[in-house]
Amino acid sequence: MALDPNLYPADRVVRAQKAAAEAGLDALLVSPGADLRYLTGYDALPLERLTCLVAPAEGEPFLVVPLLEKPAAEASPVGDLGIDIVGWRETDDPYALVASRLPSGLRRVGVDNHMWAEKVLAFRAALPGAEQALAGQALAELRMRKSAAEVRALSEAATAIDAVHLSMAEWLRPGRTEAEVGRDIADAIIAAGHATVDFVIVASGPNGASPHHEVSDRVIEAGDPVVVDIGGTMPSGYCSDSTRNYVVGQAPDEYLRAYGVLLAAQTAQCESVIPGLTSEQLDAIGRDLIAGEGYGDYFVHRTGHGIGLETHEEPYIVAGSDLALEPGMAFSIEPGIYLPGKFGARIEDIAVCTETGGDRLNLVSRELRVLA
Structure with missing residues (x-):
């Protein structure tokens, strides 16, 4: 290309x-x-x-x-x-x-x-x-202020990683290990157009409560919620990074409630991006909503990170940062809720601040996807 x-x-x-x-x-x-x-x-x-x-x-x-x-x-x-x-x-x-x-x-x-x-x-x-x-x-x-060409490159990366999420039902099934699913995902990341695989997280059941779990030999069981966070680098040098959540079978009611809260928080943050809003204010929009529903102690990381030629770069969307968003800034919006020993959930999109608001580059549905 x-x-x-x-x-x-x-x-x-x-x-x-x-x-x-x-x-x-x-x-x-x-x-x-x-x-x-x-x-x-x-x-x-x-x-x-x-x-x-x-x-x-x-x-x-x-x-x-x-x-x-x-x-x-x-x-x-x-x-x-x-x-x-x-x-x-x-x-x-x-x-x-x-x-x-x-x-x-x-x-x-x-x-x-x-x-x-x-x-x-x-x-x-x-x-x-x-x-x-x-x-x-x-x-x-x-x-940290991306040109139009850089935004196009990030959009191409987002489209490529979205294609992998759309095919998740091919690999994510009860009876398979996280590692087996992870290998299939890695192959798909390359097939979707990436030059390299940067990371694959397949965190099932209680492993989902560890935000950077990656994969293990744990066998995925019916009813398990699964966090899938994946990304790679395109031939352009620009990176993808997206997290979606899946359940194989019927999810626990406690998980469904937490996921509803998380989806509302992440959606509100994505819809609030606008020039002049500070990183701290954007973080607080989701964090306050999650805390108001009783999950504040279980959102244990910043809202997001910049992305471009590195998966993690400036700007960081975090409490304590008075950096004001500007057109061209690209960053993840990825709040999470993690209940130790039970489950975790994280929703992540890459967003770009524009002159009038924000554009979300990852367009795969953020709704919980139930796989048979």
Whole structure:
């Protein structure tokens, strides 16, 4: 599938340099991961050998790569950006190479938030006069406001994961283990168009009370509620993440009551998205409703997380955050109710804040789905 040419625009490195200067950073040092892919389109291998985009606040950016990776870098979108790609040999010190090409007198450098510790410390030794800070203070501001092309990519990811949920009856049956169902789901995630499977949660019966249970050898029994939370990464680099709930047979009355409360809370939150609403206020809309029905102690996590090139990124929809929603922000809305030893339920959609409200990208029914 050909990528949207607008997905990785050529001006992102320049915008990052400007953001670095505004954050008081003299340079950005960005190693393989979501930040590097966001800035350049290059999905570099995370190796022990140093690959690093070096973007001084003032001056020309350059990309340092192991010599054996230079052909791959040149063939990636970096090759069309006009950025100097500097290959280093096995006997070179790449950190000294970076230091030699940077302006003298650096005071603060931003290292990307997920840079390996050994690389952070090597840069500290190579740039002893520069304080290290997190590059995320500059890059997160850029990444959490999605462009129209990014929203389209997230919508394609949501459609792909919705297709997997629509086929759940093919795999989720009494007598099968969570692990068996999970393997079928993983295959379906790839078949639906994802490049990789990022996670598969099949949490049946009491396992549903553990929000990140994943799968086990537990055999699914008649009457079990089952939480299915799944996601992957598309060839575009953008992620999917969606949770739906199923029951095989007749669900317990206690569960049906809790699920009704949860559905009302999640629906209210999705319908309340609007620019200017704070993350804390959006969290409270669902949390207060759940607490008012007696389940407040059983909603044990934040309402949601941003999504894009990472499944979890800014903005986070959580109590205590006064971050105001803005058009282009994409995030999950996923309240949950978890009764230890009994069951759990979580409903999750990806939403995008627009100029006038919010768009829900996952369109599979949120109603409890009863499977024979």
